[in-house]
Amino acid sequence: MADIYGKDLPRGATVALPLAGVALLVAGWHAVAVYVVGDPTLLPTPLQMFTALWTWIAGGGFLPHMMATLYGTLGGLALGASLGFAAGVLVAEIRYLDRSVYPMVLALQAMPVVAIAPLVIVWFGIGLASKVALVAIGTFFVMFIHTVAGMHAAAGELIDMCKAFGGTRWRIVREVKIKHSLNYVFSGLEICSALSFILCVVGEFIAAPNGLGYYVKAASSDINASGMFAAIAVLAALASLLALLVRFVHRHVVFWQFRKA
Amino acid sequence: MTMFANAAGDFLRRLLPIVLLVAVWWALVWALDVPSRLMPSPPEVGRRIYDGLVVTGDLWAHLWSTTEATLLGFLLGGGLAIVVGSTLAMSRTLELLAYPLVVLIQSVPKVSVAPLILLWAGFDIRSTVILVALICFFPIFVGTFVGVRAAPPVLVDLFSTLNAGRFATFLHCNLPHAAGSIFAGMEVGWGFALVGCVVMEFITGLSGAGFLIQNSANNLDAETAVAAMVLLGVLGFIGGALLQQAKRRLVFWEGSARHG
Amino acid sequence: MRGSSKRTLGLRDVSVSYESRRGPVLALEHFNLEVQPSSFVSVLGPSGCGKSTLVKLVSGLLKPTTGAVCFDGKPAVGARDDVGVAFQQAALLPWKTAMENVLLPIRVTGQSVQAALPRARALLELVGLEAFRDRYPFELSGGMQQRVSVARSLIRDPSILVMDEPFAALDAMTRENLMIELQRIWQEMKPSVLFITHSIQEAVFLSDRVIVMSGRPGRVIEDVAIDLPRPRDRHTLGTPRFAELSAQLRDMFDRTDP
Numbered sequence: 001m002a003d004i005y006g007k008d009l010p011r012g013a014t015v016a017l018p019l020a021g022v023a024l025l026v027a028g029w030h031a032v033a034v035y036v037v038g039d040p041t042l043l044p045t046p047l048q049m050f051t052a053l054w055t056w057i058a059g060g061g062f063l064p065h066m067m068a069t070l071y072g073t074l075g076g077l078a079l080g081a082s083l084g085f086a087a088g089v090l091v092a093e094i095r096y097l098d099r100s101v102y103p104m105v106l107a108l109q110a111m112p113v114v115a116i117a118p119l120v121i122v123w124f125g126i127g128l129a130s131k132v133a134l135v136a137i138g139t140f141f142v143m144f145i146h147t148v149a150g151m152h153a154a155a156g157e158l159i160d161m162c163k164a165f166g167g168t169r170w171r172i173v174r175e176v177k178i179k180h181s182l183n184y185v186f187s188g189l190e191i192c193s194a195l196s197f198i199l200c201v202v203g204e205f206i207a208a209p210n211g212l213g214y215y216v217k218a219a220s221s222d223i224n225a226s227g228m229f230a231a232i233a234v235l236a237a238l239a240s241l242l243a244l245l246v247r248f249v250h251r252h253v254v255f256w257q258f259r260k261a
Numbered sequence: 262m263t264m265f266a267n268a269a270g271d272f273l274r275r276l277l278p279i280v281l282l283v284a285v286w287w288a289l290v291w292a293l294d295v296p297s298r299l300m301p302s303p304p305e306v307g308r309r310i311y312d313g314l315v316v317t318g319d320l321w322a323h324l325w326s327t328t329e330a331t332l333l334g335f336l337l338g339g340g341l342a343i344v345v346g347s348t349l350a351m352s353r354t355l356e357l358l359a360y361p362l363v364v365l366i367q368s369v370p371k372v373s374v375a376p377l378i379l380l381w382a383g384f385d386i387r388s389t390v391i392l393v394a395l396i397c398f399f400p401i402f403v404g405t406f407v408g409v410r411a412a413p414p415v416l417v418d419l420f421s422t423l424n425a426g427r428f429a430t431f432l433h434c435n436l437p438h439a440a441g442s443i444f445a446g447m448e449v450g451w452g453f454a455l456v457g458c459v460v461m462e463f464i465t466g467l468s469g470a471g472f473l474i475q476n477s478a479n480n481l482d483a484e485t486a487v488a489a490m491v492l493l494g495v496l497g498f499i500g501g502a503l504l505q506q507a508k509r510r511l512v513f514w515e516g517s518a519r520h521g
Numbered sequence: 522m523r524g525s526s527k528r529t530l531g532l533r534d535v536s537v538s539y540e541s542r543r544g545p546v547l548a549l550e551h552f553n554l555e556v557q558p559s560s561f562v563s564v565l566g567p568s569g570c571g572k573s574t575l576v577k578l579v580s581g582l583l584k585p586t587t588g589a590v591c592f593d594g595k596p597a598v599g600a601r602d603d604v605g606v607a608f609q610q611a612a613l614l615p616w617k618t619a620m621e622n623v624l625l626p627i628r629v630t631g632q633s634v635q636a637a638l639p640r641a642r643a644l645l646e647l648v649g650l651e652a653f654r655d656r657y658p659f660e661l662s663g664g665m666q667q668r669v670s671v672a673r674s675l676i677r678d679p680s681i682l683v684m685d686e687p688f689a690a691l692d693a694m695t696r697e698n699l700m701i702e703l704q705r706i707w708q709e710m711k712p713s714v715l716f717i718t719h720s721i722q723e724a725v726f727l728s729d730r731v732i733v734m735s736g737r738p739g740r741v742i743e744d745v746a747i748d749l750p751r752p753r754d755r756h757t758l759g760t761p762r763f764a765e766l767s768a769q770l771r772d773m774f775d776r777t778d779p
Contacts, residue, residue, distance in 0.1 A: 005352060006356075018358070018360045018361055021358040104282045107278040110498035114459055115470070122481065216373055216377070228377050229377075235369070424581070424630070433628075437615075514657055
């Protein structure tokens with residue numbers, strides 16, 4: 001598909017150009033930091049950022065914050081995603097619920113789930129509980145919707161097979177149905193992995209004693225851009241790792257979707 | 262006559278889940294005897310919305326702030342995304358060169374950059390607009406890039422045989438083909454944009470729905486908080502609906518009945 | 522409507538090789554072909570024999586590695602103003618009407634659309650779609666879309682029309698109808714035609730000459746003259762000479778395509 005737009009590119013370009021891009025990025029960042037802004041407390045150079053990151057990691061100062069964020073994110077994700085999946089399977093299987101609950105939940109989608117954050121904190125107080133709750137609620141809805149959608153998609157193909165097997169084989173059909181819906185479920189999980197970090201960080205912004213989000217906000221009051229950059233970098237790394245992990249599991253569990261004939 | 266009946270029926274069918282939702286909400290709050298400072302009942306919220314919009318009108322200023330900031334940021338981010346997406350899609354060289362930057366932008370959870378933006382741009386609406394633009398950039402960028410690249414190769418070949426330049430091919434071939442994908446990206450982008458706006462309002466305390474929710478929650482005034490959430494939902498819905506309508510009008514050839 | 526005077530198309534000792542993952546691949550080798558003005562030449566060959574490469578060469582999408590593509594003896598340079606192309610997919614712009622699609626080559630090459638309007642209408646009439654000129658592609662059937670594509674390929678009154686299996690994606694009945702239509706249209710405008718096909722029936726019915734190509738790397742193996750009288754119509758399909766020529770070509774074709 002891309003061939004039309006880069007017909008005359010030499011062989012090694014696929015590797016060389018991105019590398020050049022990285023170099024350009026670092027150089028550009030450095031230039032802006034030194035010549036345009038000139039204030040390391042507002043914009044550190046790449047080197048300064050890495051030094052700050054390194055000192056922070058080596059000093060151990062960041063570990064409690066990172067763990068706080070991870071507990072909130074992963075805890076909430078595990079809770080919300082699993083409940084959302086279970087609820088999704090249940091609702092999709094019971095036609096009465098499917099007709100009533102699923103559209104209700106769809107209608108709720110228009111409102112951004114971050115908006116409930118202050119209310120969640122009123123309910124659960126300041127600290128880990130409200131972070132977990134916020135992430136759980138957000139991921140619950142995403143997983144629920146994707147699971148039901150996946151079950152709907154699977155149902156179409158399998159109704160005929162069900163008839164061939166006979167109505168008594170519900171167990172087989174249900175298991176096959178769940179397997180077929182896994183692609184949707186994992187897509188939902190990929191969205192949830194990004195969403196969980198977003199919600200946790202927001203929770204930490206508005207009321208938390210610790211966490212990477214809290215740290216970024218606090219560092220901004222101290223006008224400590226290096227610290228902010230360091231914390232943001234760690235957040236980016238964690239979010240990417242989680243996303244890659246989920247993508248990896250997705251490709252291996254739903255392997256048939258990605259094999260080329 | 263039947264068209265009107267169909268439209269009305271369609272509207273009612275859409276309304277039904279919301280009615281059910283309100284009913285379930287009401288039932289749960291009543292049955293579990295939830296104190297209204299934690300979760301108000303529908304009529305309490307309804308009254309608050311009515312007061313806020315019709316009687317005292319104190320909610321309008323906040324609604325307008327959020328709408329304004331979100332819209333501006335959406336246009337800024339979306340416009341940039343379409344330009345950048347188109348440029349990168351039409352040139353593999355630029356795409357490969359920009360690839361690390363794109364990966365970087367994608368991997369950073371955009372909300373975490375909010376305090377940084379505040380540091381640089383200050384405590385006013387500019388920061389909100391910037392965060393919104395940043396957060397809705399990516400989905401629209403992806404929609405544009407994928408859409409432009411997805412122009413049927415045979416059509417691009419046709420333009421080649423006519424010796425059309427790259428820009429002419431982009432304008433007459435790739436861009437219209439990408440329209441559907443761009444709109445899909447924008448629908449997602451609108452949702453993200455609202456998130457960005459609300460989050461920024463949380464931490465700046467600037468006027469807007471986010472501020473309302475944050476402030477009233479702190480004062481245990483859950484009615485106002487939930488009222489603001491409902492209004493946010495309406496805003497989200499309206500934006501989405503407008504985009505869908507625009508898509509249907511502009512991309513009129515997609516999803517149409519095929520003849521023969 | 523008569524077409525203007527036409528040029529000769531010549532491929533002189535053309536070879537095309539390109540890079541693939543397994544190393545250089547020779548698509549065409551020492552390929553020679555002369556197409557006289559206003560003659561209809563079909564190209565038959567097995568899959569992968571380089572037919573698409575041929576289309577790309579003549580339409581200017583590809584340059585030969587060695588040899589030259591010549592018009593009236595002179596090697597072609599740059600844009601092919603004199604070549605019309607019709608692909609297997611109709612490749613119409615979905616947001617433009619049939620009329621606007623026919624006018625696309627005029628618009629893109631910066632010529633006067635106003636001046637071309639009567640010609641576009643005449644072409645649409647020629648392909649039988651006068652009544653559908655304001656319809657969009659999604660309102661037209663596959664066969665109708667191909668007819669618009671053919672009209673479009675003729676809008677600049679080209680010397681040479683290259684057609685890359687234009688009817689392959691259509692059902693058998695539409696295919697046969699369009700084949701007969703094409704013969705009629707060609708009689709009117711008489712461009713030289715290079716017609717790539719997989720169908721022996723189409724090759725025999727439409728052409729003055731049929732070229733049979735070998736498998737990769739593609740070369741000309743046979744050059745069969747079709748001496749059926751023109752104009753040809755549905756009855757021609759049933760004549761003994763038609764059957765004879767078809768059988769002859771089938772034999773040759775089977776030999777190249779194991």
